[in-house]
Amino acid sequence: MDVTSRIPTPPGLAWTDTAVPPRPLERLVIKEIGRVLFVPVSEVDWLEAEDDYVQVHAGRSTYLLRQSLRVLETRLDPHHFVRIHRSTIVNVQRIHEMRPLFHGEYQVLLRDGTGLKLSRGYRDRARHLLDMA
Template sequence: MRVLIVDDEPLARRNLAVLLARDPALLVVGECGSAESALAAIATLAPDLVFLDIDMPECDGFELLERSGPAPRFALVFVTAHHQFALRAFEVGALDYILKPFDDARFERVLARAKEQLRLPGASARFLIRNGATLEVVKFCDIDWIEASDYYVTLHAGGRAHMLRRSLAELDGLLATHGFQRIHRSAIVNLDRVGALGIGADGEYDVVLASGARLRMSRRYRQAVRDRMAGM
């Protein structure tokens, strides 16, 4: 597992590096003390896991995440001394959130979760959806399909609909490696939920899900869907 550490405090970077060095399955590919160096490292080093400080002088961790691209292809753990950012961290898709100072046991639990997600991404990855005063867990593997809803998306999972403030383009990149496929400019499906490809009277294809939902598929995505279905 390729790990990148991003923190403007040298001692904090060093502490994380020492903890990570204990695990032979991990390789620290870089340590960055600024947002600019972190953006360059993310682009060139292709980390699997990033430990990211939130409070940095050039730009905070959330802004750095936005600047890294619409669909980061790495697992993310925020590390911060400020507890008030916890909810937002999960809303932007962070795997976990470590509050400084932390002990070895807490760090080991976070690391175990990260390793599990990178081994079995479809089974362990999840969204946390705010619903009033609670956060609901929606696992990627439980989602049937996703549709665009203005500035939000709607996750359809187990007969329920969950609103998430993310763009469909962002989720397209994030979920492509988790068994999802774009079928229309406003829809993404979980390929494990596809029961059939139907052909309408007009010759256009529909995607028929196991739930019975029938979704129109654009011509531009037809070959990609068929190729991925055939390769599964």
């Protein structure tokens, strides 16, 4: 008897190689000492990797989420969030302007004045979404 035959399949779910990915996240669950916060993804301005955590920047607040940026990226709606640097994902609705820097990099300015760097390694991903020339 192989291992997979002992793993029960949840009711109404069939495991296949072509499984449909889960729906994009609608909110982030932030666990802090003494409380659990629910932050709507639509309120997130940008996300920054910090070791095994992600700093969530939403308005004037910053939260720490115990999850890798790579995993979180797979759960965010790619029409609203784009990775612009190995350590940064931005909500495209918060982008105010972009300024060219050197060697194909850009400075991404958010509506609140925050400046982020779009590295050339992520430029092609962002070009399609942001209609960059």
